[in-house]
Amino acid sequence: MTVGRELSDGVSVLVGRVRDFVVREVEPWEDVLDGGGDRARERREELRGRAVREGLWALPLPEGLGGGGLGWAEYAPVAEAEGRSDHGPSVLGSAALLDVRTLDAHATPALRERYLEGLVSGRLRACFAMTEPGARGSDPATVATTATPDPRGLRVRGAKWFVTGARDADLVIVVARTGPPGPRGRDGLTVLAVPAEAPGVRVVRELPVWGVGGQYEIAFDDVLVDADHVLGEVGGGLRVAGSRVGLGRTLRSLRWIGQAERAFELLLDRARDTERGTPALGEYQLVRGSVFEAHLALTSARSLVRAAVAAVEDPASDPGRTAVATAKVAAARALSTVADAAAQVHGAEGLGPDTPLPRLQRVARQARVLDGPDELHVSEVARRLLRG
Numbered sequence: 001m002t003v004g005r006e007l008s009d010g011v012s013v014l015v016g017r018v019r020d021f022v023v024r025e026v027e028p029w030e031d032v033l034d035g036g037g038d039r040a041r042e043r044r045e046e047l048r049g050r051a052v053r054e055g056l057w058a059l060p061l062p063e064g065l066g067g068g069g070l071g072w073a074e075y076a077p078v079a080e081a082e083g084r085s086d087h088g089p090s091v092l093g094s095a096a097l098l099d100v101r102t103l104d105a106h107a108t109p110a111l112r113e114r115y116l117e118g119l120v121s122g123r124l125r126a127c128f129a130m131t132e133p134g135a136r137g138s139d140p141a142t143v144a145t146t147a148t149p150d151p152r153g154l155r156v157r158g159a160k161w162f163v164t165g166a167r168d169a170d171l172v173i174v175v176a177r178t179g180p181p182g183p184r185g186r187d188g189l190t191v192l193a194v195p196a197e198a199p200g201v202r203v204v205r206e207l208p209v210w211g212v213g214g215q216y217e218i219a220f221d222d223v224l225v226d227a228d229h230v231l232g233e234v235g236g237g238l239r240v241a242g243s244r245v246g247l248g249r250t251l252r253s254l255r256w257i258g259q260a261e262r263a264f265e266l267l268l269d270r271a272r273d274t275e276r277g278t279p280a281l282g283e284y285q286l287v288r289g290s291v292f293e294a295h296l297a298l299t300s301a302r303s304l305v306r307a308a309v310a311a312v313e314d315p316a317s318d319p320g321r322t323a324v325a326t327a328k329v330a331a332a333r334a335l336s337t338v339a340d341a342a343a344q345v346h347g348a349e350g351l352g353p354d355t356p357l358p359r360l361q362r363v364a365r366q367a368r369v370l371d372g373p374d375e376l377h378v379s380e381v382a383r384r385l386l387r388g
Contacts, residue, residue, distance in 0.1 A: 011074050014059075018092065019081040021056055026085045030359060033087045036213040041168075047091045048122055058093035058120055061100055065120040067093075072247075076254055076309045083255025084262045086363060097251070098244045099126040102173060103193065106231040106240050111193055115171055127169040129160035129218060130241065137373065140175075140186050140238055145220065147176035147190055154178075154230070156194060156223040159204070166216035167203050169196045174220070175241055178234050189237030193229045194220070210362045246315070246324045249371045250308045253324075253331035256367055257305055260298050260335040263360050267294055267342035281345055290341040301327070301334035322384055325377040332367035332374060339364045 025047055026033075033040050051057045060075040061067025070078065075094075082088035089095040096119045103116055103126075118124030135142035145158025156176055166172065172194045179188030194201060200223035207215040232240040271282035271291060281287045308327035311318035318324070339360040343350035350357045368374045 008074075011077065014070075015077050015081050017054070018056055018059075018078050019084065021051065021054060021092070022082060022084045022088045025050055026088055026091050027356065030085055030087060030356065031353075034212050034359070044087070044091060048093065051092050056092055058096070058122075060094050060097050061120045062104065065100075065117050067100075067120050073309060073313050076250075076306070079251060079254040080258040080261070083258030086255075086259075086359070088258075089255065093120075093122055096120065096122075096126065098248050099128065099171075099173060101247070102191075102231065102240065102244050105243065106191070107193060108228045110228060115193070118170070124170040125165060125168055126171040126173060127163050127165045128173045128244075129163045129166070130175040131160060131162050133159055133161050133217065137376070140189055140241075141181050143175055143177050143189060145174065145176045147174075147178050147192060147225070150224060153224055153226045154190075154192065156192065156200075156220040156225055159217065159219045161217035162207060162215045163218055164215060166196075166218050167206070172196055172201065172218070173231070175237055178237075186238055188235060189241070190234050191231040191237040191240040192225050193231055194223060194225055195229075198223050198225065200224075209366060212362070245371075246308075246312050246321050249324050249328045250305070250312050252367070252371055253301075253305045253308060253327045256331040256335045256363070257298070257302050259360055259363060260301070260331070260338045263335070263339040263342045263357065264294055264298055266355065266357065267291060267338065267345055270342070270345045287345060290345065294338040294341045297334040297337040301330040304330040322381050325372075325381050328371060329374045329377050329381075332364070335360070335367055336364040 029043050029047070032043050048057070057068070058066065059068035059070045059078055060072070061069075063069030079089075079094070082092050082094060100116060100119050103112060103119070107115070115124060115126070119126055130143070131137065132142065132144055135144070145156065145160065147154040147156045149155075156174065158176065160174065163172070174192045174194050176190055176192055177188055178190040181188050200221040202219045202221060204217040204219050206213050207217055209215055268291070271287055272280055274280050282291065304323070305327040308324045311321065311323040339357060343357045343361060346355060346357060349355060352358070
């Protein structure tokens with residue numbers, strides 16, 4: 001399908017099935033899944049089994065490896081439906097998309113054989129480690145974790161943090177320094193596939209984000225990595241890591257649009273409600289104004305995210321990734337605007353455990369920081385526009 005056209009009948013039906021699955025199977029268990037631990041793992045595995053049985057497992061992953069083989073442009077609206085819940089991609093098997101693509105494009109045949117099928121099936125899990133304690137975000141120039149030559153491969157030393165899913169990972173994809181940063185601070189990086197069971201790989205602590213787990217700090221204490229675990233070439237790490245950045249930011253944006261849509265539904269339901277009293281809150285002008293602003297933010301951001309989807313599909317059309325950066329900021333702002341409006345109309349109920357709004361507001365605040373803070377994208381996009 002071409003982005004911007006109406007969805008084909010088949011994709012439209014698939015989007016509906018995925019949305020129904022997330023609403024029916026995932027959303028009721030979000031508190032349990034947020035809590036982590038054995039109960040969350042057991043529930044996640046049960047839900048994954050249901051996704052497999054319903055033919056919804058790993059839809060965007062390669063068909064030859066057991067995935068659904070859905071093309072990027074066709075998968076984009078599905079990603080919105082999955083993203084209604086933070087746990088949707090994990091339960092439906094698409095959370096491995098970036099790692100599978102990275103290994104598929106850059107790993108040696110031996111690594112591909114060892115990990116790819118397991119990642120697609122959900123039997124194995126990978127995580128991506130780039131951000132470091134004490135550094136300013138994920139600026140490549142600040143990477144201090146080193147990978148130094150050893151007669152048997154490379155020795156990795158350093159620490160990473162805010163690594164999603166590190167405790168349960170079988171493979172850690174690590175960005176490390178193998179050379180000087182160069183004049184622009186963007187050289188000398190290498191990406192390595194480090195087995196999580198390798199001696200010296202250590203989970204230091206969990207880093208709850210507003211009370212929710214899943215993020216970790218990990219250390220590499222003189223970890224020996226075979227030379228064939230380099231992804232791409234030594235010194236070519238920025239190209240390898242960069243190949244997943246545009247797709248990753250666009251994926252997040254699609255999922256944030258899905259959550260903004262969910263918040264908008266809650267806003268409309270509350271504004272229309274007359275069971276708690278009359279007239280409905282939607283009869284008040286200020287509430288109508290909030291509904292309009294939420295609608296404007298959501299529809300505008302969705303249009304910009306679709307442009308980013310097209311740019312990822314055809315990178316030559318947007319070599320500076322202006323569309324992707326713009327979409328990231330727009331989607332984060334839209335989710336914040338809509339979730340805030342929905343919480344305001346719900347009153348005290350919107351702050352408590354009886355609606356998903358506190359969870360959506362938490363994600364909205366994180367969205368302004370994840371995948372590069374909004375200020376970075378605003379500055380870079382403006383710089384490119386000014387340079388013409």
